[in-house]
Amino acid sequence: MQKPQNCILTIFGASGDLTKRKLMPALFDLFLRNFMPEKFSVLGTGRTKFSDDSFRESMLEALNKYYSKQKVDKSMVAQFLKNIYYLPTDSKNEKDFEKLKSRLDELDHQVQSNNNYIYYLATSPSLFETISKNLGNVGLQLQGDGTSWKRIVLEKPFGYDLKSATSLNTNLLKNFTEDQIYRIDHYLGKETVQNILALRFSNGIFEPLWNRNYIHHVEVTAAESIGVEDRGGYYDTSGALRDMVQNHLLQVVATVAMEPPSKFEANAVRNEKVKIFQSLSPIDPENVVKQVIRGQYLPAVIKGEKIAGYREEKGVPGNSKTETFVAMKFYIDSWRWAGVPFFVRTGKRLPTRVTEVVIDFKNTPHSLFRNEQTSSISDNQLVIRIQPDEGISLKFGMKRPGTGFNIKTVDMDFHYSDLGTDSLPEAYERLLLDCMLGDATLYARADAVEACWEFVTPILESWQENPEIKVHGYPVGTWGPEIANDLFVDPGECWYNPCGELV
Ligand code: BG6
Secondary structure, three states, rough: OOOOOOEEEEEEEOHHHHHEEEEEEEHHHHOOOOOOOOOOOOOOOOEEOOOHHHHHHHHHHHHHOOOOOOOOOHHHHHHHOOOOEEEEOOOOHHHHHHHHHHHHHHHHHHOOOOOOOOEEOOOOHHHHHHHHHHHHHHHOOOOOOOOOEEEEEEEEOOOOOOOHHHHHHHOOOOOOOHHHEEEOOOOOHHHHHHHHHHHOOOOOOHHOOOOOOOEEEEEEEEEEEOOHHHHHHHOOOHHHHHHHHHHHHHHHHHHOOOOOOOOOOOOHHHHHHHHHHHHOOOOHHHHHHHEEEEEEEEEEEOEEEEEEEEEHOOOOOOOOOOOOEEEEEEEOOOOOOOOEEEEEEOOOOOOEEEEEEEEOOOOOOOOOOOOOOOOOOOEEEEEEEEEOOOOOEEEEEEEEEOOOOOOOEEEEEHHHHHHHOOOOOOOOHHHHHHHOOOOOOOEEEEHHHHHHHHHHHHHHHHHHOOOOEEEEEEEEEOOOHHHHHOOOOOOOOOOOOOOOOOO
Protein backbone atom coordinates (compact mmCIF):
# COMPACT_ATOMS: atom_id res chain seq x y z
CA MET A 1 0.00 0.00 0.00
CA GLN A 2 1.30 3.39 -1.02
CA LYS A 3 2.12 5.82 1.79
CA PRO A 4 1.02 9.43 1.31
CA GLN A 5 3.60 12.16 0.90
CA ASN A 6 4.37 14.28 3.94
CA CYS A 7 1.60 16.81 4.42
CA ILE A 8 -0.26 19.08 6.82
CA LEU A 9 -3.96 18.70 7.43
CA THR A 10 -5.72 21.82 8.67
CA ILE A 11 -9.14 21.22 10.17
CA PHE A 12 -11.48 24.21 10.23
CA GLY A 13 -14.15 23.84 12.90
CA ALA A 14 -11.78 21.60 14.86
CA SER A 15 -13.57 21.97 18.17
CA GLY A 16 -16.75 20.50 16.70
CA ASP A 17 -18.33 17.10 16.93
CA LEU A 18 -17.15 15.78 13.59
CA THR A 19 -13.49 16.19 14.55
CA LYS A 20 -14.00 14.35 17.81
CA ARG A 21 -16.29 11.59 16.62
CA LYS A 22 -14.94 10.86 13.18
CA LEU A 23 -11.81 12.66 12.04
CA MET A 24 -9.50 12.08 15.01
CA PRO A 25 -10.43 8.40 15.45
CA ALA A 26 -9.93 7.89 11.69
CA LEU A 27 -6.54 9.64 11.67
CA PHE A 28 -5.44 7.75 14.76
CA ASP A 29 -6.38 4.43 13.19
CA LEU A 30 -4.48 5.31 10.02
CA PHE A 31 -1.53 6.18 12.24
CA LEU A 32 -1.72 2.82 14.04
CA ARG A 33 -1.94 0.98 10.76
CA ASN A 34 1.09 2.91 9.48
CA PHE A 35 -0.84 4.60 6.69
CA MET A 36 -0.10 8.17 7.73
CA PRO A 37 2.73 9.96 5.94
CA GLU A 38 6.25 9.54 7.32
CA LYS A 39 5.89 13.07 8.68
CA PHE A 40 2.66 14.98 9.10
CA SER A 41 0.90 17.58 11.24
CA VAL A 42 -2.74 18.10 11.99
CA LEU A 43 -3.51 21.72 12.70
CA GLY A 44 -6.89 22.34 14.31
CA THR A 45 -8.36 25.78 13.96
CA GLY A 46 -11.51 27.57 14.98
CA ARG A 47 -12.87 30.23 17.28
CA THR A 48 -12.41 28.24 20.49
CA LYS A 49 -9.30 29.43 22.30
CA PHE A 50 -7.36 26.18 22.69
CA SER A 51 -3.61 26.04 23.09
CA ASP A 52 -1.74 23.15 21.45
CA ASP A 53 -1.79 21.34 24.78
CA SER A 54 -5.42 21.89 25.67
CA PHE A 55 -6.45 20.86 22.15
CA ARG A 56 -4.40 17.66 22.52
CA GLU A 57 -6.12 16.98 25.82
CA SER A 58 -9.49 17.43 24.23
CA MET A 59 -8.52 15.09 21.36
CA LEU A 60 -7.25 12.51 23.84
CA GLU A 61 -10.64 12.58 25.54
CA ALA A 62 -12.29 12.20 22.14
CA LEU A 63 -10.13 9.20 21.27
CA ASN A 64 -10.88 7.53 24.58
CA LYS A 65 -14.56 8.04 23.92
CA TYR A 66 -14.95 7.47 20.19
CA TYR A 67 -12.09 5.27 19.06
CA SER A 68 -13.89 1.98 19.36
CA LYS A 69 -11.72 -0.61 17.60
CA GLN A 70 -9.49 -1.42 20.53
CA LYS A 71 -8.33 0.05 23.80
CA VAL A 72 -6.35 3.21 23.14
CA ASP A 73 -2.69 2.38 23.67
CA LYS A 74 -1.15 5.10 25.82
CA SER A 75 2.27 5.24 24.19
CA MET A 76 0.85 5.17 20.64
CA VAL A 77 -1.65 7.88 21.43
CA ALA A 78 1.10 10.03 22.94
CA GLN A 79 3.16 9.65 19.76
CA PHE A 80 0.13 10.49 17.63
CA LEU A 81 -0.82 13.55 19.65
CA LYS A 82 2.67 15.03 19.24
CA ASN A 83 1.67 15.75 15.63
CA ILE A 84 -1.41 17.74 16.61
CA TYR A 85 -1.45 21.53 16.94
CA TYR A 86 -4.02 24.25 17.31
CA LEU A 87 -4.32 27.83 16.15
CA PRO A 88 -7.32 29.96 17.20
CA THR A 89 -8.74 31.78 14.17
CA ASP A 90 -11.97 33.33 13.06
CA SER A 91 -12.72 32.05 9.57
CA LYS A 92 -14.45 35.31 8.71
CA ASN A 93 -11.42 37.41 9.60
CA GLU A 94 -9.12 37.80 6.60
CA LYS A 95 -6.19 38.79 8.79
CA ASP A 96 -6.32 35.48 10.64
CA PHE A 97 -5.42 33.76 7.39
CA GLU A 98 -2.06 35.54 7.40
CA LYS A 99 -1.53 34.04 10.86
CA LEU A 100 -2.58 30.67 9.51
CA LYS A 101 -0.14 31.00 6.63
CA SER A 102 2.77 31.74 8.96
CA ARG A 103 1.86 28.85 11.24
CA LEU A 104 1.66 26.52 8.26
CA ASP A 105 5.08 27.76 7.11
CA GLU A 106 6.54 26.86 10.51
CA LEU A 107 4.95 23.43 10.51
CA ASP A 108 5.99 22.91 6.92
CA HIS A 109 9.55 23.50 7.95
CA GLN A 110 9.19 21.08 10.81
CA VAL A 111 7.65 18.18 8.87
CA GLN A 112 9.16 18.94 5.46
CA SER A 113 5.77 18.77 3.90
CA ASN A 114 6.89 20.54 0.73
CA ASN A 115 3.82 22.78 1.14
CA ASN A 116 1.44 19.87 0.67
CA TYR A 117 -1.65 21.04 2.48
CA ILE A 118 -5.16 19.72 3.00
CA TYR A 119 -7.87 22.02 4.33
CA TYR A 120 -10.75 20.11 5.87
CA LEU A 121 -13.86 22.23 6.29
CA ALA A 122 -15.67 20.63 9.22
CA THR A 123 -17.66 23.83 9.62
CA SER A 124 -21.11 25.05 8.92
CA PRO A 125 -21.65 25.12 5.13
CA SER A 126 -22.33 28.85 5.41
CA LEU A 127 -18.55 29.26 5.86
CA PHE A 128 -17.39 27.24 2.86
CA GLU A 129 -17.22 30.13 0.46
CA THR A 130 -15.68 32.53 2.98
CA ILE A 131 -12.95 30.08 3.95
CA SER A 132 -12.06 29.20 0.38
CA LYS A 133 -11.98 32.89 -0.54
CA ASN A 134 -9.80 33.76 2.47
CA LEU A 135 -7.42 30.90 1.70
CA GLY A 136 -7.22 32.22 -1.85
CA ASN A 137 -6.53 35.79 -0.67
CA VAL A 138 -3.30 34.71 1.02
CA GLY A 139 -2.28 32.31 -1.74
CA LEU A 140 -2.84 29.18 0.31
CA GLN A 141 -4.54 27.49 -2.64
CA LEU A 142 -1.55 27.82 -5.00
CA GLN A 143 0.19 24.65 -6.02
CA GLY A 144 3.46 26.30 -7.07
CA ASP A 145 5.07 24.77 -10.09
CA GLY A 146 3.07 21.57 -9.66
CA THR A 147 5.51 19.91 -7.28
CA SER A 148 3.34 20.54 -4.23
CA TRP A 149 -0.41 20.16 -3.81
CA LYS A 150 -3.27 21.86 -1.98
CA ARG A 151 -6.62 20.12 -1.48
CA ILE A 152 -9.81 21.31 0.09
CA VAL A 153 -12.27 18.84 1.63
CA LEU A 154 -15.89 19.81 2.16
CA GLU A 155 -18.47 18.12 4.30
CA LYS A 156 -22.04 17.94 3.09
CA PRO A 157 -24.46 19.58 2.57
CA PHE A 158 -23.19 20.97 -0.73
CA GLY A 159 -25.93 23.48 -1.19
CA TYR A 160 -29.56 23.50 -0.23
CA ASP A 161 -31.02 23.16 -3.69
CA LEU A 162 -29.82 23.30 -7.28
CA LYS A 163 -29.32 27.06 -7.30
CA SER A 164 -27.29 27.22 -4.11
CA ALA A 165 -25.22 24.16 -5.06
CA THR A 166 -24.34 25.68 -8.43
CA SER A 167 -23.44 28.96 -6.82
CA LEU A 168 -21.28 27.20 -4.21
CA ASN A 169 -19.42 25.31 -6.93
CA THR A 170 -18.92 28.46 -8.98
CA ASN A 171 -17.53 30.31 -5.99
CA LEU A 172 -15.21 27.49 -4.93
CA LEU A 173 -13.87 27.37 -8.46
CA LYS A 174 -12.79 31.01 -8.19
CA ASN A 175 -9.97 29.90 -5.92
CA PHE A 176 -9.55 26.16 -6.34
CA THR A 177 -9.64 23.95 -9.41
CA GLU A 178 -12.08 21.04 -9.53
CA ASP A 179 -9.32 18.49 -9.00
CA GLN A 180 -8.33 20.25 -5.78
CA ILE A 181 -11.88 19.99 -4.40
CA TYR A 182 -12.83 16.84 -2.46
CA ARG A 183 -16.54 16.69 -1.60
CA ILE A 184 -16.96 14.06 1.03
CA ASP A 185 -19.88 11.68 0.92
CA HIS A 186 -19.08 9.25 3.69
CA TYR A 187 -21.32 6.58 2.15
CA LEU A 188 -18.81 6.23 -0.67
CA GLY A 189 -16.14 5.40 1.90
CA LYS A 190 -18.15 2.51 3.29
CA GLU A 191 -16.46 -0.77 2.53
CA THR A 192 -19.64 -2.44 1.31
CA VAL A 193 -20.57 0.39 -1.02
CA GLN A 194 -17.18 -0.11 -2.65
CA ASN A 195 -17.87 -3.80 -2.64
CA ILE A 196 -20.84 -3.25 -4.96
CA LEU A 197 -18.26 -2.28 -7.57
CA ALA A 198 -16.22 -5.41 -6.84
CA LEU A 199 -19.31 -7.60 -6.94
CA ARG A 200 -20.44 -6.18 -10.24
CA PHE A 201 -17.18 -5.73 -12.07
CA SER A 202 -15.09 -8.65 -10.91
CA ASN A 203 -17.70 -11.37 -11.37
CA GLY A 204 -18.73 -12.41 -14.86
CA ILE A 205 -21.90 -14.11 -13.68
CA PHE A 206 -23.78 -10.95 -12.72
CA GLU A 207 -23.18 -8.75 -15.75
CA PRO A 208 -25.50 -10.63 -18.14
CA LEU A 209 -28.29 -10.41 -15.54
CA TRP A 210 -27.72 -6.81 -14.50
CA ASN A 211 -30.33 -5.12 -16.65
CA ARG A 212 -33.98 -4.64 -17.49
CA ASN A 213 -34.27 -8.13 -18.98
CA TYR A 214 -33.70 -9.88 -15.66
CA ILE A 215 -34.14 -7.30 -12.92
CA HIS A 216 -37.69 -6.52 -11.88
CA HIS A 217 -36.89 -3.69 -9.51
CA VAL A 218 -34.22 -2.37 -7.17
CA GLU A 219 -34.73 -1.29 -3.56
CA VAL A 220 -32.43 0.81 -1.42
CA THR A 221 -33.29 1.19 2.26
CA ALA A 222 -31.34 3.23 4.78
CA ALA A 223 -33.11 2.86 8.10
CA GLU A 224 -31.99 4.44 11.32
CA SER A 225 -33.37 3.62 14.74
CA ILE A 226 -32.13 6.86 16.27
CA GLY A 227 -34.06 10.10 16.02
CA VAL A 228 -32.57 13.50 15.26
CA GLU A 229 -30.83 13.57 18.66
CA ASP A 230 -29.34 16.99 19.33
CA ARG A 231 -29.37 18.00 15.64
CA GLY A 232 -33.01 19.11 15.56
CA GLY A 233 -32.11 22.67 14.56
CA TYR A 234 -30.10 21.58 11.52
CA TYR A 235 -32.37 18.71 10.62
CA ASP A 236 -35.49 20.80 10.54
CA THR A 237 -34.03 22.93 7.76
CA SER A 238 -32.98 19.83 5.89
CA GLY A 239 -35.28 16.80 6.10
CA ALA A 240 -34.65 13.26 4.92
CA LEU A 241 -34.65 14.02 1.20
CA ARG A 242 -31.82 16.55 1.47
CA ASP A 243 -30.03 14.83 4.35
CA MET A 244 -29.84 11.30 2.94
CA VAL A 245 -31.32 10.90 -0.54
CA GLN A 246 -29.79 13.76 -2.51
CA ASN A 247 -26.29 12.61 -1.62
CA HIS A 248 -25.76 9.21 0.02
CA LEU A 249 -28.59 7.18 -1.45
CA LEU A 250 -28.37 8.51 -4.99
CA GLN A 251 -24.65 7.68 -4.84
CA VAL A 252 -25.57 4.14 -3.83
CA VAL A 253 -28.08 3.99 -6.70
CA ALA A 254 -25.40 5.15 -9.13
CA THR A 255 -22.98 2.51 -7.86
CA VAL A 256 -25.59 -0.15 -8.52
CA ALA A 257 -26.70 1.23 -11.87
CA MET A 258 -23.59 2.67 -13.55
CA GLU A 259 -21.99 1.19 -16.65
CA PRO A 260 -18.57 -0.42 -16.19
CA PRO A 261 -15.91 2.33 -16.27
CA SER A 262 -13.06 1.93 -18.76
CA LYS A 263 -10.60 1.82 -15.85
CA PHE A 264 -10.70 2.11 -12.11
CA GLU A 265 -9.65 5.71 -11.91
CA ALA A 266 -11.36 8.77 -10.42
CA ASN A 267 -12.66 10.43 -13.52
CA ALA A 268 -13.57 7.24 -15.37
CA VAL A 269 -15.69 6.07 -12.42
CA ARG A 270 -17.21 9.47 -11.82
CA ASN A 271 -18.01 9.94 -15.53
CA GLU A 272 -20.13 6.79 -15.43
CA LYS A 273 -21.86 7.82 -12.24
CA VAL A 274 -22.75 11.25 -13.51
CA LYS A 275 -24.43 9.66 -16.52
CA ILE A 276 -26.78 7.88 -14.11
CA PHE A 277 -27.59 11.10 -12.26
CA GLN A 278 -28.25 12.84 -15.54
CA SER A 279 -30.52 9.99 -16.65
CA LEU A 280 -32.75 10.03 -13.58
CA SER A 281 -36.22 10.42 -14.97
CA PRO A 282 -37.57 13.71 -13.60
CA ILE A 283 -40.62 13.38 -11.38
CA ASP A 284 -43.27 15.76 -12.71
CA PRO A 285 -44.97 18.00 -10.13
CA GLU A 286 -48.30 16.18 -10.58
CA ASN A 287 -46.59 12.84 -9.89
CA VAL A 288 -44.77 13.89 -6.73
CA VAL A 289 -47.70 12.89 -4.58
CA LYS A 290 -47.82 9.45 -6.23
CA GLN A 291 -44.10 8.75 -6.42
CA VAL A 292 -42.75 10.33 -3.25
CA ILE A 293 -44.14 9.66 0.24
CA ARG A 294 -42.99 11.80 3.12
CA GLY A 295 -43.47 11.00 6.78
CA GLN A 296 -42.64 12.21 10.25
CA TYR A 297 -42.22 10.12 13.40
CA LEU A 298 -44.84 10.27 16.10
CA PRO A 299 -44.35 9.51 19.80
CA ALA A 300 -44.77 5.90 20.86
CA VAL A 301 -44.18 3.68 23.84
CA ILE A 302 -41.53 1.05 23.17
CA LYS A 303 -40.69 -1.57 25.77
CA GLY A 304 -42.50 0.53 28.37
CA GLU A 305 -40.57 3.70 27.56
CA LYS A 306 -42.11 6.73 25.90
CA ILE A 307 -40.09 7.84 22.90
CA ALA A 308 -40.57 11.43 21.77
CA GLY A 309 -42.06 12.27 18.41
CA TYR A 310 -40.15 14.50 15.99
CA ARG A 311 -42.09 17.64 16.90
CA GLU A 312 -41.12 17.17 20.55
CA GLU A 313 -37.40 17.05 19.79
CA LYS A 314 -35.10 19.87 20.91
CA GLY A 315 -34.77 22.58 18.26
CA VAL A 316 -37.81 21.40 16.27
CA PRO A 317 -40.86 23.68 15.97
CA GLY A 318 -44.08 22.14 17.30
CA ASN A 319 -45.75 22.51 13.90
CA SER A 320 -42.83 21.34 11.77
CA LYS A 321 -43.64 19.71 8.43
CA THR A 322 -40.08 18.49 7.85
CA GLU A 323 -39.95 14.87 6.72
CA THR A 324 -38.01 12.37 8.80
CA PHE A 325 -38.95 9.62 6.36
CA VAL A 326 -39.09 9.54 2.62
CA ALA A 327 -39.89 6.71 0.24
CA MET A 328 -39.85 7.18 -3.48
CA LYS A 329 -40.09 5.41 -6.80
CA PHE A 330 -38.22 6.58 -9.87
CA TYR A 331 -36.75 5.39 -13.14
CA ILE A 332 -33.47 5.71 -14.96
CA ASP A 333 -33.83 6.59 -18.61
CA SER A 334 -31.22 4.36 -20.14
CA TRP A 335 -31.04 1.23 -22.27
CA ARG A 336 -29.96 -0.86 -19.29
CA TRP A 337 -32.66 0.33 -16.92
CA ALA A 338 -35.65 1.41 -19.01
CA GLY A 339 -38.84 0.44 -17.18
CA VAL A 340 -37.09 -0.86 -14.03
CA PRO A 341 -38.41 0.98 -10.96
CA PHE A 342 -35.93 2.01 -8.28
CA PHE A 343 -37.46 2.27 -4.82
CA VAL A 344 -35.48 4.29 -2.31
CA ARG A 345 -36.44 4.97 1.28
CA THR A 346 -34.85 6.30 4.39
CA GLY A 347 -36.11 7.30 7.78
CA LYS A 348 -35.28 8.02 11.36
CA ARG A 349 -36.79 6.13 14.30
CA LEU A 350 -37.48 3.01 12.24
CA PRO A 351 -37.32 -0.41 13.92
CA THR A 352 -33.61 -0.96 13.32
CA ARG A 353 -30.44 0.48 11.85
CA VAL A 354 -29.78 -1.08 8.49
CA THR A 355 -28.72 -0.01 5.02
CA GLU A 356 -29.42 -2.48 2.28
CA VAL A 357 -29.70 -2.75 -1.47
CA VAL A 358 -32.07 -5.39 -2.76
CA ILE A 359 -31.93 -6.47 -6.38
CA ASP A 360 -35.23 -8.18 -7.14
CA PHE A 361 -34.92 -10.45 -10.12
CA LYS A 362 -37.82 -11.25 -12.42
CA ASN A 363 -39.79 -14.37 -11.89
CA THR A 364 -39.61 -17.41 -14.16
CA PRO A 365 -41.64 -16.85 -17.34
CA HIS A 366 -44.04 -19.62 -16.43
CA SER A 367 -44.78 -20.47 -12.85
CA LEU A 368 -44.95 -24.20 -12.13
CA PHE A 369 -45.09 -24.18 -8.37
CA ARG A 370 -46.67 -20.93 -7.30
CA ASN A 371 -50.29 -20.07 -6.84
CA GLU A 372 -51.90 -17.27 -8.85
CA GLN A 373 -51.79 -14.70 -6.10
CA THR A 374 -48.08 -14.71 -5.59
CA SER A 375 -47.03 -15.62 -9.09
CA SER A 376 -45.53 -12.21 -9.82
CA ILE A 377 -43.18 -12.39 -6.85
CA SER A 378 -39.83 -13.94 -7.52
CA ASP A 379 -37.78 -15.99 -5.10
CA ASN A 380 -34.58 -14.48 -6.39
CA GLN A 381 -33.22 -11.50 -4.59
CA LEU A 382 -29.68 -10.36 -4.13
CA VAL A 383 -29.44 -8.49 -0.85
CA ILE A 384 -26.37 -6.34 -0.38
CA ARG A 385 -26.08 -5.41 3.28
CA ILE A 386 -24.15 -2.16 3.59
CA GLN A 387 -24.40 -1.99 7.36
CA PRO A 388 -24.33 -3.47 9.94
CA ASP A 389 -23.24 -7.10 9.57
CA GLU A 390 -21.90 -6.25 6.13
CA GLY A 391 -22.41 -8.96 3.57
CA ILE A 392 -24.32 -10.33 0.62
CA SER A 393 -27.15 -12.80 0.51
CA LEU A 394 -28.69 -14.52 -2.49
CA LYS A 395 -32.19 -15.82 -2.07
CA PHE A 396 -33.65 -18.57 -4.14
CA GLY A 397 -36.52 -21.04 -4.05
CA MET A 398 -36.03 -24.67 -3.02
CA LYS A 399 -38.42 -27.53 -2.52
CA ARG A 400 -39.66 -27.84 1.01
CA PRO A 401 -38.87 -31.39 2.13
CA GLY A 402 -41.83 -33.74 2.26
CA THR A 403 -44.89 -34.44 0.21
CA GLY A 404 -46.22 -32.03 -2.38
CA PHE A 405 -44.15 -29.44 -4.19
CA ASN A 406 -43.98 -26.44 -1.96
CA ILE A 407 -41.30 -23.88 -2.55
CA LYS A 408 -39.41 -22.23 0.28
CA THR A 409 -37.05 -19.29 -0.12
CA VAL A 410 -33.58 -20.04 1.21
CA ASP A 411 -30.47 -17.88 1.56
CA MET A 412 -26.90 -18.25 0.48
CA ASP A 413 -25.03 -15.88 2.73
CA PHE A 414 -21.67 -14.22 2.78
CA HIS A 415 -20.70 -12.17 5.80
CA TYR A 416 -17.70 -9.90 5.67
CA SER A 417 -16.80 -11.07 9.13
CA ASP A 418 -16.18 -14.55 7.64
CA LEU A 419 -13.13 -13.19 5.86
CA GLY A 420 -11.52 -13.11 9.26
CA THR A 421 -10.13 -9.63 8.72
CA ASP A 422 -9.98 -7.16 11.56
CA SER A 423 -12.91 -4.80 11.81
CA LEU A 424 -13.64 -2.99 8.57
CA PRO A 425 -12.02 0.41 8.11
CA GLU A 426 -14.32 3.30 8.90
CA ALA A 427 -15.48 5.33 5.92
CA TYR A 428 -13.58 8.41 7.09
CA GLU A 429 -10.30 6.48 7.26
CA ARG A 430 -10.57 5.40 3.68
CA LEU A 431 -11.60 8.84 2.50
CA LEU A 432 -8.92 10.74 4.41
CA LEU A 433 -6.27 8.36 3.15
CA ASP A 434 -7.51 8.69 -0.42
CA CYS A 435 -7.42 12.47 -0.13
CA MET A 436 -3.81 12.38 1.10
CA LEU A 437 -3.00 10.10 -1.83
CA GLY A 438 -4.81 12.39 -4.27
CA ASP A 439 -7.37 9.79 -5.29
CA ALA A 440 -10.80 11.38 -5.73
CA THR A 441 -12.62 8.26 -6.96
CA LEU A 442 -14.76 8.10 -3.84
CA TYR A 443 -15.49 11.81 -3.69
CA ALA A 444 -18.42 13.59 -5.32
CA ARG A 445 -17.69 15.75 -8.36
CA ALA A 446 -19.41 19.09 -8.96
CA ASP A 447 -21.43 17.93 -11.95
CA ALA A 448 -22.69 14.90 -10.00
CA VAL A 449 -23.77 17.02 -7.05
CA GLU A 450 -25.60 19.41 -9.36
CA ALA A 451 -27.29 16.61 -11.31
CA CYS A 452 -28.56 15.10 -8.04
CA TRP A 453 -29.96 18.45 -6.99
CA GLU A 454 -31.56 18.84 -10.37
CA PHE A 455 -33.49 15.65 -9.72
CA VAL A 456 -34.39 16.40 -6.11
CA THR A 457 -35.13 20.13 -6.23
CA PRO A 458 -38.48 19.88 -8.10
CA ILE A 459 -39.72 17.49 -5.40
CA LEU A 460 -38.77 19.95 -2.68
CA GLU A 461 -40.43 22.76 -4.62
CA SER A 462 -43.55 20.74 -5.11
CA TRP A 463 -43.80 20.11 -1.34
CA GLN A 464 -43.16 23.79 -0.72
CA GLU A 465 -45.81 24.93 -3.18
CA ASN A 466 -48.42 22.33 -2.27
CA PRO A 467 -48.67 22.19 1.51
CA GLU A 468 -51.70 19.92 1.09
CA ILE A 469 -49.29 17.09 0.13
CA LYS A 470 -49.49 15.10 3.32
CA VAL A 471 -46.68 14.50 5.76
CA HIS A 472 -47.80 11.09 6.97
CA GLY A 473 -47.25 10.36 10.64
CA TYR A 474 -45.69 7.04 11.65
CA PRO A 475 -45.18 5.84 15.20
CA VAL A 476 -41.59 5.46 16.37
CA GLY A 477 -40.39 1.89 15.82
CA THR A 478 -42.44 1.20 12.66
CA TRP A 479 -41.29 1.02 9.04
CA GLY A 480 -42.75 4.41 8.17
CA PRO A 481 -46.21 5.22 6.85
CA GLU A 482 -48.08 2.21 5.47
CA ILE A 483 -48.89 4.18 2.35
CA ALA A 484 -45.23 3.79 1.32
CA ASN A 485 -46.18 0.25 0.23
CA ASP A 486 -48.55 1.71 -2.35
CA LEU A 487 -45.53 2.73 -4.42
CA PHE A 488 -45.44 -0.92 -5.52
CA VAL A 489 -48.00 -1.88 -8.10
CA ASP A 490 -47.76 -5.65 -8.48
CA PRO A 491 -50.03 -7.62 -6.13
CA GLY A 492 -48.27 -8.96 -3.08
CA GLU A 493 -45.25 -6.72 -3.55
CA CYS A 494 -44.01 -4.48 -0.79
CA TRP A 495 -40.78 -3.24 0.76
CA TYR A 496 -38.28 -5.83 1.80
CA ASN A 497 -38.08 -5.20 5.54
CA PRO A 498 -34.96 -6.59 7.14
CA CYS A 499 -35.77 -8.02 10.53
CA GLY A 500 -34.41 -6.16 13.47
CA GLU A 501 -34.80 -5.27 17.08
CA LEU A 502 -37.20 -2.57 18.02
CA VAL A 503 -35.48 0.65 19.11
C1 BG6 B 1 -25.44 11.83 7.73
C2 BG6 B 1 -26.78 12.43 8.03
O1 BG6 B 1 -24.91 12.34 6.55
O2 BG6 B 1 -25.58 10.42 7.63
C3 BG6 B 1 -27.35 11.85 9.31
O3 BG6 B 1 -26.66 13.84 8.15
C4 BG6 B 1 -27.40 10.36 9.24
O4 BG6 B 1 -28.65 12.37 9.57
C5 BG6 B 1 -26.05 9.80 8.82
O5 BG6 B 1 -27.74 9.88 10.53
C6 BG6 B 1 -26.14 8.32 8.55
O6 BG6 B 1 -24.87 7.80 8.37
P1 BG6 B 1 -24.54 6.31 8.73
O7 BG6 B 1 -23.12 6.14 8.33
O8 BG6 B 1 -24.78 6.15 10.20
O9 BG6 B 1 -25.50 5.49 7.93
